[in-house]
Amino acid sequence: MSFNSIVYAAFLVVVCLTSTVLLRHRVLRRIWPGGVRRQQALEWRNAFLLAASYVFYAAWDYRFLSLLVFSTLVDFAVGLALARRTEPQVRRRWLLVSLVSNLGLLGVFKYFDFFAHSFAALLGSLGFEAEPYLLELVLPVGISFYTFQTLSYTIDVYRGRIGAERSLLNFAAFVAFFPQLVAGPIERAADLLPQFRRTRLVTAHRFESGAFLIGTGLFKKVVIADNVSSVADASFALEQPDALQVVVGVYAFAVQIYCDFSGYTDIARGSARWLGFELSRNFNLPYFATSPSDFWRRWHISLSSWLRDYLYIPLGGNRRGPRRTSLNLMATMLLGGLWHGAAWTFVLWGALHGLLLGVYRWLEPRLAPKLAFVGPARSLLHGCNVVFFFHVICLTWLPFRAQDTGQLASRLVGLTTPSGDWLTSLDALGAWPLATVLTALLLGVQLLQYNQGTHWVVWRWPMPIRALAYAAAILVFVWTGEDNEMPFVYFQF
């Protein structure tokens, strides 16, 4: 049940109507024989949300529902145990139970075959022939997201930042909450869990902004990402691309992955708003970043802050000198890369980001005093910085998108291969004119958002202009929206 399907639209409408209209205390009190207490109504609502979330997940593959339930039960029990015990050693052991079971799940389902393959290849390169033992398991949808979410809960309880959740129902609903279950944002228990404990109101503003977010997300996914993806796919399918084909392909992928993932997040946030919840923002105009650390404050914010709080800082952060800081950055980003997928290309992607963070950390204090301009020169430098860093990020998308190191190598060779007739080169990439128009549209809107400092620029426009924009968006949606329901890129992680 993908967010861009009509089945999901029907599901969302049914769930929202049932949860926010039928299961309201005011309604239940009147229709239920003997009346219903406010707390009881809330429990029913949460139980309904849990059931809906399980139905949503089972629609992907019901067999993996057991993993979700297992993860929920383990972390709920660990949370309670951590709340009861005060002895540091015992608490540490309980935390270890959570870590081992969650990371164990990830290890078995996501990484076992990758490491088995890599180990066999290593032995092979040393002259020992070994047939790797493979589990060949299907990767459960969203496993990387919900394991990180439940892990953050137990770690926060262990650290004493939040109290343990006493209601299994609330906790299970928090872990399985369907708008963010399969591709995030990875919510912190401190932010999301309390929302299950209080009465949630869907105000007119919430409904309106939710609808806007869902509409924006669908437009980003179905119109921009799905159309631009055909250009990226065509480019990466070429065996010997030339420089222009590689560059256009990687630009297309940069637009695709941003619109795909941020579109998903917008739909998730909009859906949650219709249910009375508030999810965190996962993207903040990432391609306007001027440095790697700025990029990670804008891109997949819930993951980067997770990695910062539960990996980078526990490793020592920047408190142990420049060398250790660089090492910590590299380790964090390597694991961040590996989190995305069990492949060396993702590890390389993580390593590149680790390297960039380290280099910028070293360069910034040295260059900043020399580049302290004022007035138009400062704006110009800022603009150049944004453009330059966008290209650096595009370069890192190469290993991220490449299916294997061979494909990556052929792209790198391609970058040095001069293009002949540019129109012939582009012709091999299919629908690049439409992709260009859609990218220009995205860039235009984002420039307005960046300059005005808000994501809701359209809402500030005079009504006729806003209505005209809506009408144009509907027409563009109908005309260029992808025929078939294409999966979201981040579902594979």
Added chain:
Amino acid sequence: MRQSVYCMLLALGFLMAAEFTLRALRRDGTLPYSYRKGGYLALVPELDEHGAGSIAIVGSSRAREAILSPTLEKALLAALRREKPKPGGATIEVRNYALSGAHADAVNQTIRHLLDAEPPPELIVYGVTPLQLETQRTDPAHHVSYTWEIGDAWDAFRRGAEDAPRYLPNAVRNELAHASWWVRLRPTVRAALRRPWSELAWQDLHEVWQAPEQQANPMRGQLPPKQQGKDRNRVIRVGKRRIEKYLDGLYQEPEYPHTRQVAWLRDSLSLCRESGVELLLVELPAAPALRRYSPEHTYPGFNRLFTELSNEFDVPFVPIDEVDVTFEARDFREQSHLTYVGAVKFSRALAPVIVREGRLR
């Protein structure tokens, strides 16, 4: 909130103004005909705007290329005059709704739309081939879904097309396309936007503004585009290797004939019976090499199945041997399709068969 509602209402107003402008500028709401997906998309607007004609041809591209509406119309009129002389003469409109790659499920969908047309055709000529009972080369719901309405999607899902929900957007768009010409024009606009340098894409967009009679549309009783070009009599030599490559994995027992396709076929026959529209099943010609190199059981099994269905549903079935026509090498473009001369020959030979078996009123 109130402002957003007003905004949406105003946006709808803008869309309606755009719709009225388009309707004022265009003569009708049909789509330019093209092969593959374009044919499927053109079907419903065509029926909405021009009805089904008196004789409708259905089937795959082999039926489209083999039965030429203008030739058949003339031959039928002549044959009818011979058989049943009428004062003032009869009028017959032959329309060819056969679609590329259509298997029994897609033909079923075409027949459903034809039966819903106002008025429905008097006779449906169903050109049958063994390939229509295969499933190997089609995604069961993919092409068919371009002609779906929401009820059809549900029906297909109920009958075992598990991926039907994936194609629901097509069904929703088709429902909307009944009301909006802008929605109808989607494939044409999309093609032009995706490949603006492609002559073909602009040609379609240009055709939107052309008078219908200037187009090449077999659904409107004109010759199909391939039968009009300078290559219409071009012959590609077919050898054993090409046929083997073509037949790769086709017609293998026990999957063949596929039960789901047979079920769709049976459904088509019963739909016609229920609605009182006459149906005629005609086996389409295939190059001798294709018959020779197909698995042995293919054609006998195919004939047996259609003979059984013919008896069960009281629908005439005409095997190719019973059509009075002799083909030569130059009549086949390749193993499956006829050249223009072959198609003229077959269409002429089909007229007396239709008069004899078609129960024309």
